[in-house]
Amino acid sequence: MIADTVRDLLETTGIRIxxxxxxxxxxxxxxxxxxVIRDKNLGLGESYMDGWWDCGQVDEMICRLLKNDxxxxxxxSFRHQLRLLPAVLFNLQSKARARRxxxxxxxxxxxxxxxxxxxxxxxxxxxxxxxxDLSQAQLDKLDLICRxxxxxxxxxxxxIGCGWGGxxxxxxxxxGCTVTAVNISSEQLEYARKYCRGLPVTFIDCDYRAITGCxxxxxxxxxxxxxxxxxxxxxxxxxRRCLKDEGIFLLHTIGRNxxxxxxxxxxxxxxxxxxxxxxxxxxxxxxxxxxVIEDWHNLGPHYDKTLMAWNRNFQEAWPRLRExxxxxxxxMWEYYLLSCAGAFRARSNQVWQVVMTPHGGSAxxxxxx
Numbered sequence: 533m534i535a536d537t538v539r540d541l542l543e544t545t546g547i548r549i550x551x552x553x554x555x556x557x558x559x560x561x562x563x564x565x566x567x568v569i570r571d572k573n574l575g576l577g578e579s580y581m582d583g584w585w586d587c588g589q590v591d592e593m594i595c596r597l598l599k600n601d602x603x604x605x606x607x608x609s610f611r612h613q614l615r616l617l618p619a620v621l622f623n624l625q626s627k628a629r630a631r632r633x634x635x636x637x638x639x640x641x642x643x644x645x646x647x648x649x650x651x652x653x654x655x656x657x658x659x660x661x662x663x664x665d666l667s668q669a670q671l672d673k674l675d676l677i678c679r680x681x682x683x684x685x686x687x688x689x690x691x692i693g694c695g696w697g698g699x700x701x702x703x704x705x706x707x708g709c710t711v712t713a714v715n716i717s718s719e720q721l722e723y724a725r726k727y728c729r730g731l732p733v734t735f736i737d738c739d740y741r742a743i744t745g746c747x748x749x750x751x752x753x754x755x756x757x758x759x760x761x762x763x764x765x766x767x768x769x770x771x772r773r774c775l776k777d778e779g780i781f782l783l784h785t786i787g788r789n790x791x792x793x794x795x796x797x798x799x800x801x802x803x804x805x806x807x808x809x810x811x812x813x814x815x816x817x818x819x820x821x822x823x824v825i826e827d828w829h830n831l832g833p834h835y836d837k838t839l840m841a842w843n844r845n846f847q848e849a850w851p852r853l854r855e856x857x858x859x860x861x862x863x864m865w866e867y868y869l870l871s872c873a874g875a876f877r878a879r880s881n882q883v884w885q886v887v888m889t890p891h892g893g894s895a896x897x898x899x900x901x
Contacts, residue, residue: 535565545600547593554588555596561585577798577871581863590867591840594874642696642723643856644865647849648842652698653727656754656784657835657883666841669834674702680827680887681749681780682897683707690714690747690774692740693755697724697733704731712745714738740770749780756785760808761793764818772822777890781823786835787811787882803868815886823888832882839873 539549548556559565561584567575579585587593649655650670658669659676677699683689687709691700694713697720704711710732715721716739725735740755750771759767771781791811794800800807810818812828819825843866850862857865875881 534569535562538565538568541602545596545602547596555592556587557593558586559584572797574797574801577802577864577867580867581802581860583863590870591836591873591877594871595877598875598878598880641856642719644853645696647853648845652702653696653723654698655695656838657786657831658838658841659831660834660837664837666838666845669838669841670698671702674699675706677751677753677782677784677885678703678707680782680885681751683709683749685709687748688712690743690745690750692743692750692752692771693758694720694724694735695754696720697727697735699751699753700724700733700735701728701731704728704733709749712736712747714740714743740767743770743774745774746776747774747779748776749782750775751782751784753784754786756783757804757807757809760806761810761814764810764814768818768822772890775890779890781888783815783884783886783888785810785815785884785886787815787884789880789882798871799868802864809881812884815884819888823890824892825886825888826892827885827887829885829887830882831885832876832879835881835883836873836876839869839876843869843873 542549542557546553546555550556550558561579561582564579564584567579567584569575571578580590645655646653650658650667652667652670652674654670654673657673658666659673660669661672663669663672681687681689683703685708687707689700689703689709689711691703691711691713694700694715697713700711700713703709712734713724714736715724716737718737721735721737728735740759752771756764756767775781786809788809788811791813793808795804795807795809816825846865846869854862872881876883
């Protein structure tokens with residue numbers, strides 16, 4: 533009965549159990565049917581990690597599920613709603629809890645991340661406007677950000693959540709500016725300091741709420757996803773406090789189509805604890821009265837290409853990674869990359885670059901692009 537229900541639901545999306553298409557699901561354990569009905573997204577991801585099912589193209593399978601709104605049709609259970617409750621009741625991204633994501637994810641090991649990232653170590657969406665090459669797409673993304681910020685020799689740039697220092701290095705080398713970069717990942721900071729040695733770049737182990745100083749330009753790439761809705765306004769107030777009146781702020785973040793307070797339960801448990809994707813409304817409300825929004829650029833489709841390139845690199849690197857990471861980790865990581873690619877392909881998730889200024893005016897000039 534349960535197996536028939538699952539088959540019927542999947543077939544409405546064009547996915548067949550044990551079918552011949554690459555997006556069809558091949559079930560290896562009959563317990564899978566009950567598990568996905570009971571645990572929804574969490575059960576789907578965990579059962580893949582456990583080897584209970586396979587699929588030739590997980591990315592396309594997830595895309596079809598999302599495009600046909602299957603998630604919405606089956607999500608309304610008490611168990612599912614219970615998992616979202618903590619994000620509603622508590623500040624899961626408080627200052628006291630902020631370092632959990634660094635220890636859980638970003639401190640996993642540079643060997644893992646560098647196995648699939650580009651030479652500038654960009655763990656965010658590339659810009660595939662005129663290329664299909666990952667490294668070039670990431671260089672083009674860095675250039676796009678710097679041109680939007682109108683960076684110059686006299687500028688002091690603040691990079692909030694600087695990763696391994698790639699943007700700081702690029703900005704200092706190519707545009708000659710001074711950079712202060714903050715992060716809370718010890719692994720990333722240790723690498724970044726060596727990577728940018730000899731450049732006018734300073735790295736600080738610091739929560740964004742504790743930043744001091746005044747800067748000509750501020751940028752934050754791929755960090756706002758860890759801020760949380762209860763802290764969006766605090767983040768924007770911090771940026772405004774640290775930005776000169778004639779300055780420019782660029783926010784690069786993954787976003788969602790509707791406002792919410794939680795994240796996918798599988799992603800939350802295994803990849804990004806306490807992550808939360810903002811909506812357009814949430815970003816705009818947080819910035820209201822603090823900034824003029826000058827430009828809103830959606831790069832969502834580019835993240836599909838980025839994630840697929842990362843997965844290809846990860847698969848090629850796996851023979852040398854398997855000495856440290858087991859097969860269950862491999863299935864977890866490929867499911868993460870491919871399921872996210874499917875979500876961006878379905879346009880369930882977006883990537884935004886939002887340019888803001890305190891008062892509008894000549895600081896921002898679109899004609900530079």
